[in-house]
Amino acid sequence: MSRKNKHKNNISILLFIFVILLLSLFLLFKQDLPISDKTKLDTVYLLPSYTTGNDIIKHTGYTLKYVEKYEQPEWVAYKLTAEMTKGTCKRTDNFRPDSMVKTGSAEPSDYKNSGYDRGHLAPAGDMKWSEKAMSESFYMSNMSPQKPDFNRGVWEKLEEQVRQWAKDNQEIYVVSGPILSKNLPTIGKNKVAVPSYFYKVILDSKEPEIKGIGFVLPNQSSTNPLTTYAVTIDSVETLTGIDFFPAIPDTLENTIESSIQISKWSF
Numbered sequence: 001m002s003r004k005n006k007h008k009n010n011i012s013i014l015l016f017i018f019v020i021l022l023l024s025l026f027l028l029f030k031q032d033l034p035i036s037d038k039t040k041l042d043t044v045y046l047l048p049s050y051t052t053g054n055d056i057i058k059h060t061g062y063t064l065k066y067v068e069k070y071e072q073p074e075w076v077a078y079k080l081t082a083e084m085t086k087g088t089c090k091r092t093d094n095f096r097p098d099s100m101v102k103t104g105s106a107e108p109s110d111y112k113n114s115g116y117d118r119g120h121l122a123p124a125g126d127m128k129w130s131e132k133a134m135s136e137s138f139y140m141s142n143m144s145p146q147k148p149d150f151n152r153g154v155w156e157k158l159e160e161q162v163r164q165w166a167k168d169n170q171e172i173y174v175v176s177g178p179i180l181s182k183n184l185p186t187i188g189k190n191k192v193a194v195p196s197y198f199y200k201v202i203l204d205s206k207e208p209e210i211k212g213i214g215f216v217l218p219n220q221s222s223t224n225p226l227t228t229y230a231v232t233i234d235s236v237e238t239l240t241g242i243d244f245f246p247a248i249p250d251t252l253e254n255t256i257e258s259s260i261q262i263s264k265w266s267f
Contacts, residue, residue: 062136063078070192075244080126085129092135098140105140116187149220154221154229157226169204171205173202178199196218201233211265212257215230225267232257
């Protein structure tokens with residue numbers, strides 16, 4: 001065989017090996033990913049709208065938009081699946097500042113003797129699927145001042161209901177936050193704003209019933225049923241100025257966000 005033919009054969013062999021490697025990599029990444037990796041892949045889809053100048057913080061189980069002026073997030077967003085609700089990780093209760101907030105987050109001491117709980121926006125109960133996610137749920141960037149009877153009462157009841165909806169619908173998207181406005185009272189040396197209201201919006205983007213629902217609750221004790229606080233996602237967007245699910249096609253987004261069908265959600 002001539003040297004020229006040998007060179008051609010070598011090139012052909014190298015190309016064949018390269019194609020096999022590419023195919024192997026494709027098949028490898030096509031395999032089912034761990035829950036935490038699936039969550040990261042879906043992060044862009046579930047996030048509310050924001051600009052590049054915003055302080056967007058991405059943790060293992062959730063993403064948030066931090067607002068320095070109020071020393072808390074404007075929103076916290078995450079996906080919750082039926083599989084995630086089966087997690088067994090225990091609460092860590094390691095409340096601490098979030099070093100990823102460039103301007104510095106609130107601190108546990110801001111809440112000391114304030115009369116307010118460090119209220120989770122992405123609940124620890126939704127992060128039992130990962131020890132890291134559980135621990136990160138105790139960053140102060142995930143907290144907002146909540147009255148104890150609210151945090152441990154109707155807000156907790158809504159969190160439990162959301163977990164049940166994740167089981168019922170297999171997969172949902174959740175966005176929670178305070179309704180921030182001017183002239184709110186503050187606590188602590190960092191002047192953490194105390195919201196008068198909190199919201200939560202939930203999206204079920206899977207067939208057969210694609211649907212959404214919102215809630216707006218006053219930061220106070222309540223024994224009313226959760227349906228009392230159910231509203232359209234559109235109305236929460238009006239109150240907050242946030243576009244919660246911009247990645248959804250407009251026609252579908254308008255249908256989901258403009259109506260509320262209580263009968264499609266189990267209470």
